[in-house]
Amino acid sequence: MTAIGPGAIARSRAFADVYAPPVREPWLGPASHGVAPMSGAVRVALVTHDHALVARIASTCTAAGAELTRPDTLDVRSQLGGGAEPFDVVVVDYQSTPDVSRRIRLLRARWPMCGIIVLNVGGVRECASLLDEGADDACTRSSHLVVERLHALMRRARTLNAGFRSAIGDVVMDREHRRVWCAAHEVPLSGREFDVLLCLFDHAPRVVAKTTLAAIVWRGDSAPHGNTVEVYVGYVRRKLAASRLVGIRTVRGVGYALTPR
Numbered sequence: 689m690t691a692i693g694p695g696a697i698a699r700s701r702a703f704a705d706v707y708a709p710p711v712r713e714p715w716l717g718p719a720s721h722g723v724a725p726m727s728g729a730v731r732v733a734l735v736t737h738d739h740a741l742v743a744r745i746a747s748t749c750t751a752a753g754a755e756l757t758r759p760d761t762l763d764v765r766s767q768l769g770g771g772a773e774p775f776d777v778v779v780v781d782y783q784s785t786p787d788v789s790r791r792i793r794l795l796r797a798r799w800p801m802c803g804i805i806v807l808n809v810g811g812v813r814e815c816a817s818l819l820d821e822g823a824d825d826a827c828t829r830s831s832h833l834v835v836e837r838l839h840a841l842m843r844r845a846r847t848l849n850a851g852f853r854s855a856i857g858d859v860v861m862d863r864e865h866r867r868v869w870c871a872a873h874e875v876p877l878s879g880r881e882f883d884v885l886l887c888l889f890d891h892a893p894r895v896v897a898k899t900t901l902a903a904i905v906w907r908g909d910s911a912p913h914g915n916t917v918e919v920y921v922g923y924v925r926r927k928l929a930a931s932r933l934v935g936i937r938t939v940r941g942v943g944y945a946l947t948p949r
């Protein structure tokens with residue numbers, strides 16, 4: 689058993705202030721301790737060629753602290769990406785999207801958790817058909833509740849995200865979608881880098897031995913050679929350099945730990 693000196697105890701207490709699990713209210717979005725509001729913000733995609741609609745949705749997203757992206761088309765494989773769900777809410781302009789029913793079906797099949805709302809629909813029958821195809825909401829051109837309905841979908845997304853995301857200091861991790869934010873900015877991580885951080889995240893503030901990291905991160909693969917573990921820890925450490933609250937500490941001869949700065 690390793691002895692723990694007064695300095696280590698003081699550091700552990702300091703870390704507890706950063707690491708203590710916060711009270712998480714679904715409507716407030718991801719849990720945070722010193723995390724800027726944009727960390728893990730709701731991600732909204734808007735597919736339209738209507739400039740007035742763009743301005744309206746952009747204003748709504750800004751007021752709600754959401755991130756707005758405008759893909760050119762409703763193409764799941766190219767414009768909207770593949771793999772993990774890249775957006776929490778997709779807003780589709782019926783008038784700007786050809787073959788919208790088929791595209792909604794593809795979108796729903798690929799990303800079952802994504803909220804989908806279709807605007808500027810021709811009539812009530814078309815709205816009903818789109819709901820049957822997989823849309824969560826559909827509004828006719830005469831609807832006066834577009835903003836309110838979009839807010840409702842964003843609230844739903846925040847509730848779902850709150851269950852997937854956790855924070856240590858100003859580092860936020862979304863395990864479900866394998867995404868990480870540091871100091872309010874998303875950090876691109878490779879699959880291996882994410883697994884390294886996840887292991888340190890789950891064990892914080894304890895030290896993780898290099899052999900443990902190797903076994904967990906490279907599970908099922910051939911054991912890492914030479915200084916491979918050190919190299920990947922270095923990659924992750926550099927990508928978290930913007931954090932003012934936490935960092936990766938090297939314990940010589942033992943391993944690594946996610947600790948307060």
